[in-house]
Amino acid sequence: MAENKLKTACKAVVIGGSAGSIEVLLKLLPALSPPLSFALIIVLHRKNSTDSSLVNLLALKTNLPIREVEDKDAAAPGEIYLAPADYHLLIEKEEMFSLDDSEKVNYSRPSLDVTFESAADVYGSSLVGILLSGANADGTAGLNTIKKKGGIIVAQKPETAQSSFMPQQAILYTPIDYVFDVEELTVFVNSLNANA
Amino acid sequence: MIEEDEVDLVLNDLFELYGYDFTNYARASLKRRINRLFLLDKFPSFAEFRYRLKSDADYIKRVIEGLTVTVTEMFRDPLFYKILRAEVIPSLASKPFIRIWHAGCSTGEEVFSMAILLKEAGLLHKSLLYATDLNPEVLEKARKGIFPIVQMKQYSENYIESGGKNDFSAYYTAQYSQAKFVETLAERMIFSTHNLVSDRSFNEFDLILCRNVLIYFDKYLQERVLNLFNESIGTLGYLALGSKETLNFSAIKPNYKQINKEKIWRRIS
Numbered sequence: 386m387a388e389n390k391l392k393t394a395c396k397a398v399v400i401g402g403s404a405g406s407i408e409v410l411l412k413l414l415p416a417l418s419p420p421l422s423f424a425l426i427i428v429l430h431r432k433n434s435t436d437s438s439l440v441n442l443l444a445l446k447t448n449l450p451i452r453e454v455e456d457k458d459a460a461a462p463g464e465i466y467l468a469p470a471d472y473h474l475l476i477e478k479e480e481m482f483s484l485d486d487s488e489k490v491n492y493s494r495p496s497l498d499v500t501f502e503s504a505a506d507v508y509g510s511s512l513v514g515i516l517l518s519g520a521n522a523d524g525t526a527g528l529n530t531i532k533k534k535g536g537i538i539v540a541q542k543p544e545t546a547q548s549s550f551m552p553q554q555a556i557l558y559t560p561i562d563y564v565f566d567v568e569e570l571t572v573f574v575n576s577l578n579a580n581a
Numbered sequence: 582m583i584e585e586d587e588v589d590l591v592l593n594d595l596f597e598l599y600g601y602d603f604t605n606y607a608r609a610s611l612k613r614r615i616n617r618l619f620l621l622d623k624f625p626s627f628a629e630f631r632y633r634l635k636s637d638a639d640y641i642k643r644v645i646e647g648l649t650v651t652v653t654e655m656f657r658d659p660l661f662y663k664i665l666r667a668e669v670i671p672s673l674a675s676k677p678f679i680r681i682w683h684a685g686c687s688t689g690e691e692v693f694s695m696a697i698l699l700k701e702a703g704l705l706h707k708s709l710l711y712a713t714d715l716n717p718e719v720l721e722k723a724r725k726g727i728f729p730i731v732q733m734k735q736y737s738e739n740y741i742e743s744g745g746k747n748d749f750s751a752y753y754t755a756q757y758s759q760a761k762f763v764e765t766l767a768e769r770m771i772f773s774t775h776n777l778v779s780d781r782s783f784n785e786f787d788l789i790l791c792r793n794v795l796i797y798f799d800k801y802l803q804e805r806v807l808n809l810f811n812e813s814i815g816t817l818g819y820l821a822l823g824s825k826e827t828l829n830f831s832a833i834k835p836n837y838k839q840i841n842k843e844k845i846w847r848r849i850s
Contacts, residue, residue: 455825456796457803469825475609477799484605484796484825487614487650503609 389570395423395577396503396511397460397476399504401497401527403430403519405547407439409567410517413519414447414465414572421449422579424460428500430493440467456484470496475503491523501527501530510535515570515579517541519551539563541570587627592613594634599641602716602778603648604800611626611648618647632793647717651798654732655690656739658794658824662694663744664843668818670702673787677850682786682813684777684806685794686712689723690736690771694743695790696766697752701745705769710782722770728753733760738816777806782813789814793823800830809832812835813846821845 402409406429415423415527417439431439440453443465449464452458460466460480468474472484476496501514516524518541528538540556544550546567547578555561565573575581583591588611590651595601603611624630624645634835656662673679674693679699683692692712699705714720728736737749753760775783789810793805810820811833820828820837822844836848 421603455827456823457800457830472796473610475607475613477607484791484794485607485613485650486652486823488652499613503613506609506612513722514672531754564669570713 388418389443394511395513395579396462397424397504398513398515398524398574398577399426399427399428399500400515400517401428401501401524402517402541403497403521403523403551405518407422408547409570409571410443412567413571413574414443414449416575417447417449417576418578418581419449420580421465423462423577424503425465426460426468426474426499426500427465428474428495430495430497430519430523443467455483456482456483460563465468468500470495471486474500476507478507479562480507488540491521493521493523496526498525498527501532505531505534505536506539508534508536512536513539515518515539515574516552516555518546518548521549521551522554524551525554525558526556528561532560532562537562539570541563541564542566582816583612583619583627583630585806588612588615590631591634592702594631595641599637599638600779601641601645601776603660605778605799605805606648606797607799608668612799614648614650614751618644618687621647642718646718649716650793651687651719652793653687653690653715653802653821654739655728655736656743656745657691657694659739659742661743661821661824661843661845662698662739663742664840665695665821665843666698666702666744668840669788669821670698670704670844671710672817674702674704676787677707679704679788680784680786681708681710682784682789683710684775684789684791684810686714686720686723686772686839687716687775688719688728689726689772690728691790691792692723692770693726693728693762694740696769697740697745701747705766708769710770711786715774715776715798716777717774720774722774724767724770726764726767727756727759728760728762730755730760750819777809778802784811785815786813786818787815788819788821790821792822793826796823807833811848813838816848819845820848 434461475483
């Protein structure tokens with residue numbers, strides 16, 4: 386069906402999550418087949434700290450290039466980008482990142498809604514938004530924006546999430562395309578990869 | 582939701598009518614700020630928002646405050662201040678006179694932090710801290726040196742983490758919900774409006790701090806501003822940026838040497 390269309394269309398995948406998401410990523414990242422044909426952008430709620438232990442932890446689990454974003458870095462296919470603590474992560478039309486340290490949104494900075502909405506503006510129907518485990522309602526509004534702009538939206542199956550509230554909100558309040566457990570999610574993300 | 586072409590109209594009005602040029606601000610963030618203001622002030626339509634913008638000169642104050650991000654704190658990123666204390670300030674100590682520029686100082690929390698560092702190093706009396714922002718409203722607040730008392734616990738922790746050895750509460754007096762910082766800290770500060778987009782270099786400095794300001798600019802404007810700083814930094818002077826900002830994309834980079842892995846660069850040529 387749409388699988389081939391997905392492959393050629395997908396330019397960016399944004400994964401957002403909060404409590405309980407790191408363990409999902411620790412399973413997902415090693416299972417991705419390099420090189421990726423899209424940019425993989427990860428936004429996690431994390432404590433306000435500038436230490437780089439999270440990116441180091443994730444880097445242990447993948448051979449793909451991964452880094453914490455600095456202002457105006459390019460959003461290039463094949464790379465994994467992690468939103469830095471205490472900044473909102475936005476994407477510019479030129480497919481590069483901008484950071485923003487304005488007010489928290491949904492008590493969060495980075496906010497998942499902010500990145501989802503900004504990515505939807507730039508990538509439109511070439512965007513896939515994925516919402517993982519969490520105990521906060523952040524992300525749902527952003528997934529709705531992605532859907533409105535023609536992208537695909539996915540939530541982690543709540544019963545497989547350490548904190549089910551966040552994906553549950555998305556399932557209740559968005560026209561979600563897919564609800565996956567971690568294994569299905571891995572297959573799905575690999576199916577988006579035109580290089581695989 | 583305000584769309585891209587409408588953003589252009591707003592930016593055009595702000596420039597034509599009021600002289601504020603936001604055209605080279607990072608667009609994604611600026612668009613979000615405009616939409617946020619539009620929602621907060623509950624305009625029924627874009628046309629009404631624009632009418633207010635064009636017809637109400639007082640409303641512009643609110644627009645400028647809404648579009649610019651004024652978030653700041655004292656001793657923000659304490660480890661950055663630790664390096665200032667340990668490496669940067671000692672290297673300026675032998676100068677007869679120390680000039681520092683806080684570009685985009687917002688409500689002044691970082692300027693007062695710097696004054697505390699200089700005071701503790703015994704250098705405040707021979708220093709001048711120029712603090713500038715495009716927004717006159719925030720400068721008015723900065724000048725007073727009065728910050729919310731609820732922040733003091735966090736600031737005190739930041740201060741200690743930055744290597745501060747004194748009792749932080751000795752630097753202010755509590756007045757109801759506010760903390761007023763002691764006058765001696767403000768004596769060496771000069772506050773003035775300065776717009777990094779349109780204004781020029783106005784002095785030569787030993788240290789320029791511009792933290793979390795460049796993130797709101799596009800690459801073109803970043804380069805312009807970095808060149809302005811380059812013209813304003815003396816030999817062996819320092820430039821300090823925000824924790825996720827960089828000189829890497831700039832033509833001035835070869836003139837500078839980065840201090841460890843910190844966002845502090847020293848001019849070497």
